[in-house]
Amino acid sequence: MIFVLIDAAALLVGGSVAVLRARAQTRVEMAASMRLAEALVGDAAALAHQQLPAEQFLANLPVQLRSIRHVRVAVKNETGIPIRPIPPTDSAARASAPRWFTELVAPPVEIRNVPVIINGSKVGEVEIVGEPGDEIAEFWQNAAAMAGTTALLNLAMVGILYVLFGRVLGPLTALAGGLSDLKRHSYDVRMPSPQARELAAITDHFNALASALETARAENLRLNRQLITAQDDERRRTALELHDEVGPCLFGLKANASSIASAAATLPVKDTQVIAERLRDTVAIVDHLQAINRTMLERLRPMALGHVPLTDMLGELVREQERRHGHISFRFGASGIERSYGDSIDLTIYRCLQESLTNAVRHAQAQHITIELHVEAERRLALTVRDDGCGIHPGKVAGFGMRGMQERVEGLGGRYAIESEAGNGTCVRVTLPLAETANAAVNSDARGEAAS
Numbered sequence: 001m002i003f004v005l006i007d008a009a010a011l012l013v014g015g016s017v018a019v020l021r022a023r024a025q026t027r028v029e030m031a032a033s034m035r036l037a038e039a040l041v042g043d044a045a046a047l048a049h050q051q052l053p054a055e056q057f058l059a060n061l062p063v064q065l066r067s068i069r070h071v072r073v074a075v076k077n078e079t080g081i082p083i084r085p086i087p088p089t090d091s092a093a094r095a096s097a098p099r100w101f102t103e104l105v106a107p108p109v110e111i112r113n114v115p116v117i118i119n120g121s122k123v124g125e126v127e128i129v130g131e132p133g134d135e136i137a138e139f140w141q142n143a144a145a146m147a148g149t150t151a152l153l154n155l156a157m158v159g160i161l162y163v164l165f166g167r168v169l170g171p172l173t174a175l176a177g178g179l180s181d182l183k184r185h186s187y188d189v190r191m192p193s194p195q196a197r198e199l200a201a202i203t204d205h206f207n208a209l210a211s212a213l214e215t216a217r218a219e220n221l222r223l224n225r226q227l228i229t230a231q232d233d234e235r236r237r238t239a240l241e242l243h244d245e246v247g248p249c250l251f252g253l254k255a256n257a258s259s260i261a262s263a264a265a266t267l268p269v270k271d272t273q274v275i276a277e278r279l280r281d282t283v284a285i286v287d288h289l290q291a292i293n294r295t296m297l298e299r300l301r302p303m304a305l306g307h308v309p310l311t312d313m314l315g316e317l318v319r320e321q322e323r324r325h326g327h328i329s330f331r332f333g334a335s336g337i338e339r340s341y342g343d344s345i346d347l348t349i350y351r352c353l354q355e356s357l358t359n360a361v362r363h364a365q366a367q368h369i370t371i372e373l374h375v376e377a378e379r380r381l382a383l384t385v386r387d388d389g390c391g392i393h394p395g396k397v398a399g400f401g402m403r404g405m406q407e408r409v410e411g412l413g414g415r416y417a418i419e420s421e422a423g424n425g426t427c428v429r430v431t432l433p434l435a436e437t438a439n440a441a442v443n444s445d446a447r448g449e450a451a452s
Helices: 002-049 054-066 099-105 133-183 197-266 269-300 310-324 343-364 400-411 437-451
Strands: 070-075 080-085 110-116 122-132 329-335 368-375 381-385 415-420 426-433
Touching: 002 099, 002 110, 002 122, 002 133, 099 133, 133 197, 197 269, 197 343, 197 400, 310 329, 310 343, 310 368, 343 368, 343 381, 343 400, 343 426, 400 415, 400 426, 400 437
Parallel strands: 329 368
Antiparallel strands: 070 080, 070 122, 110 122, 368 381, 381 426, 415 426
């Protein structure tokens, strides 16, 4: 397009210069033709009047002036009556130029009347009228031939440049596509090496960058998985200590308080009332601590995790929300799901569903919530939670729960996406790779047995 615009500008400038030159040359040529016609008329009269009578001379004069170019000549007798017109020359039969070109180039029409004087008396006159048509036609034919040749050459040049630049810039287009893939975190993209050495160097650097990013991503993914696994192990151990140590101790305190209350029944009434009041306070504190202990256990690790199939655990979570919020319709579907995919994946799916249901119930004002869990191609576990609520406002900042789930999912090499429009509901999509599910499950069971 740039070369076409340059050609158009060059054509405009060249055409303007050609028109100006044609106008100047036409004026010069017309002036010369008018002078020549006047000179020929005078010479013909001087040479012919001695041999021919005036009437015959005037009759033969048109034949003698027919070779004059760029003028139209009319011979008149002494009374001003035309004798006969001059027959056209061969140049007058030339194809005429377009009207717009003629109007741009043609000079003002010039008319000259030359008297024919023989023996001192006027026997007639010759009217000479400028006719630049054949000269303009000649300019037009030359310009048309030159423009056609230039157009063909320019078309050929533009075509050649298009092919050459296409071969040169084609790798840059592919490189831009590769950079877009890197922007989308697709670090496995590689570019073929082009023939141009300069572009080949850029492509090699791009491939090296993509390889380095892929390696760094793999390393970060491995570290994130180790971090998540370590966090899950620590939570498991903490939950086991709370369950096995703190729980029995609280139960023992409550049992001892009940035993003391029974033993205090034999004491005087006044002492019994004081002791019973203190024991009731103690039992209330123990009950509160037990409630806190159960809440901490649930936050750290669902008690059913690792003991109940994943679909049953998720189904119970959905049924619990349905019992709490009877005005909302819940639909849960799972197909092709194994019993467990390891603690990390099972806990991630559980927490994502828990967070999504909580947000849908609290903020979405939804009437219908649909949950789907299935295994996609390439061994990826997919969870979809869709509601028909009010959606998420575009300017709203994601909360800590959503950001935490996204970080955990991406730490396991998965994807966490939210699709929402104001007034059109929300859809949460979570996908997790299952390439290392078997090893993760085995290691998780081994760690669980060791912790037990």
